Amino acid sequence: MAITREHELHKRRSGRNVGLALVLVAFIVLVFGLTIAKVQSGASLQAYDHSYRPSLDPDNVRYPQR
Amino acid sequence: MTDIRADISYSDEKEARFSDYVALLKPRVMSLVVFTALVGLIVAPGALHPIEALAAIIFIALGGGASGALNMWWDADIDRVMKRTSGRPVPAGRVAAGEAMALGFALSGISVIMLWLATNALAGALLAFTIFFYAVIYTMWLKRATPQNIVIGGAAGAFPPMIGWVAVTGSISIEACLMFMLIFMWTPPHFWALALFMKSDYHKANVPMLTVTHGRKVTRAHILVYTVALIPFALAAGFTSIGGPAYLLLSLALNAVFLQGAWAIWRRTELQAEADGYAVEKRVFRFSLAYLFLHFGAFLAEAALSRLPAYAEFAASFKILELF
Incomplete structure (x- = not known):
């Protein structure tokens, strides 16, 4: 008897692995889609990026930068 | 040279399939959760991005599934006794109780955090409270403690449309509360009608159903009330x-x-019910399912009707209507 013989047990485990893989792929696709949706409908995406930008400071709203 | 023969027998009957893990999430309950949450989400004023809406529904359903897994972990001893539930993955021995618990806790965390990120914090908090209510208040405490278990436990099933509404609006309103109350008040007559013709199961498991603790006559009166x-x-x-x-x-x-059915149940005696095989109770139980489905279907229909002018305007703006 070859040690590599396919057992019914292996089929079950393979089914479980494939199922879990599909769930994980679906989750990744969903999170990616959510990210795109959030970015598309998001508010201002600007940030300070390590240096102070007066145009983004709420205190400067009365004197907006041109 | 010795001939070694290893007689390894492995009982794979108890090895879980993927479907066993799906069964832990109570897919039939999830389908009701998906439907009512979807209605709450659609009828709410405002709109989510379609992908946000899809994510909201998936994570609300996953939260419901998580509480189902926690319920199956905690209630494995009861499930083992009852005929209807003895084939579930944990009592049947295909999934270890600890695995069901781990799955329940993991999915609870994922669903709450993801719903929060996809929509808003209040929706996530409501989902967390729903899971806590079903797993702890209902499953661990009330179910074995009081015959009013399903009255208060029914709140867990009533939250999904409110979560759907809050996912869109970010706040709780009278409409969300009424959708909640509709399911909350519907649950007792629905389950007690079932308990009237499924009496032996709850009795065997020592679950204090109203039929066991207060008798069937009182249960009939409760259904009507x-x-x-x-x-x-x-x-x-x-x-x-x-x-x-x-x-x-x-x-x-x-x-x-529904009222006519509840009245008929109240008027009947046990002898009459046994004589016709609980025909009225079974009819009312089946009708109660249609009752809830049609009410939420009507919310959807009203939302579609009220938005028709807006859709027509939208279509006209693209000159689609000129094609007809």
Whole structure:
């Protein structure tokens, strides 16, 4: 008897692995889609990026930068 | 040279399939959660991005599934005794109780955090409270402690449309509360009608169902009382932004039939019920499912009707209507 013989047990485990893989792929696709949706409908995406930008400071709203 | 023969027998009957893990999430309960949450999400004023809406529904359903897994972990001893539940993955030995617990906790965390990120914090908090309510308040405490278990436990099943509404609006309103109350008040007559013709199961498991602790006559009276109490909430929803004339007409008819059924159950004696194999109780139980489905279907229909002018305007703006 070859040690590599396919057992019914292996089929079950393979089914479980494939199922879990599909769930994980679906989750990744969903999170990616959510990210795109959030970015598309998001508010201002600007940030300070390590240096102070007066145009983004709420205190400067009365004197907006041109 | 010795001939070694290893006689390894492995009982793979108890090895779990993927479907066993799906069964832990109670897919039939999840389908009701998906439907009512979807209605709450659609009828709410405003709109989510379609992908956000899809994510919200998936994670609300996953949260419901997580509480189902926690319920199966905690209730494995009861499930083992009852005929209806003895084939579930944990009592049947295909999934270890600890695995069900781990799955329940993991999915709870994932679903709450993801719903929060996809929509808003209040929706996530409500989902967390729903899971806590079902797993701890209902499953661990009330179910084995009081015959009013399903009355209070029914709140867990009533939250999904409110979560769907909050996912869109970010706040709780009278409409969300009425959708909650509709399911909350509907649950007792629905389950007690089932308990009347499934008596032996709950009795064997020592679950204090009203039929066991207070008798069947009292249960019949409770079904009528809760059905009467349900009607004002069902009709009141018709006068809010999610209702309308079509909803009100349908609701009036459905409540009349439900009340007539509850009245018939109250008037019957056990002898009469046993004589016809609990025909009325079974009919009312089946009708109660249609009652809830049609009420939420009517909310959807009203939302579609009220948005028709907006859709027509939208279509006209793209000159699609010129094609016809």
